[in-house]
Amino acid sequence: MKLSADLTAFCDRLGHRFENPELLLRALTHPSFSSTGRGDNQRLEFLGDRVLGLVMAEALFEADPEAREGLLAPRYNALVRKETCAEVAREIDIGAVLKLGRSEMKTGGRRKEALLADAMEAVIAAIYRDAGFARAREVVRAHWGKRIGAVAEDARDAKTALQELAQARGEPPPGYREISRHGPDHQPLFTIEVRLATGESARAEAGSKRQAEQAAARTLLDRLAP
Incomplete structure (x- = not known):
């Protein structure tokens, strides 16, 4: 063939x-x-x-x-x-x-x-x-x-890492909120905000809610890094 x-x-x-x-x-x-x-x-x-x-x-x-x-x-x-x-x-x-x-x-x-x-x-x-x-x-x-x-030495996903950070600080888990969704049904873009109890927050946009949540968590982790 x-x-x-x-x-x-x-x-x-x-x-x-x-x-x-x-x-x-x-x-x-x-x-x-x-x-x-x-x-x-x-x-x-x-x-x-x-x-x-x-x-x-x-x-x-x-x-x-x-x-x-x-x-x-x-x-x-x-x-x-x-x-x-x-x-x-x-x-x-x-x-x-x-x-x-x-x-x-x-x-x-x-x-x-x-x-x-x-x-x-x-x-x-x-x-x-x-x-x-x-x-x-x-x-x-x-x-x-x-x-x-x-691959990172510790490749835990960003959401897990952020949750563990919050727990280590004695805070409740981070909250995630969909800010917007736009684009055609076959190719949507989601904007997600993650917020800690102390008020720190970050937003990110991606083609799925999961990806946007991960990206927002990574952004916030980077901001909180010493």
Whole structure:
């Protein structure tokens, strides 16, 4: 089976040429596009999540032989979360080659974070099924490499860190409030404010409430840093 020029270019960006191109096509097929006799990428997504997890756990284990589980776990979570998978997916432009149904096409599916993250995991599984774990690990570490090296020593998310700061000061947990939402339904922007009981606050804007809350918490943490 010969791949199209777009898919061949994607394989170049990915860094893997498939012996079985059908695996790649399945990995790039969203459920909205599938029909009887045409499978989607959900099963591969399930498998790819586990392959990615093992690769990241092994990489972190090797990178810091002295780190305890309490430090390794948050670093791991930072590397395998949906936001990180979507970042990698954007870097190799998975969105350009996804097979989407009409409804997803109309609502900006090629830019949706969850959809991109799922496709990234499915592609990882496709590589694993096509060429084995060693090859999948090689490709994953090539794309995640800078993130593995840069992951914070304590990669707890900003909301957790801010809550712990408040607790250490004897204060109640921070409060989060949606200030505004604007933009089209398929690509909304949320502005969230976080406020401590003592009055310190910060705002941030992002494409999801979770991202905006994290960004606001990070901004406030930076302001409170000594």
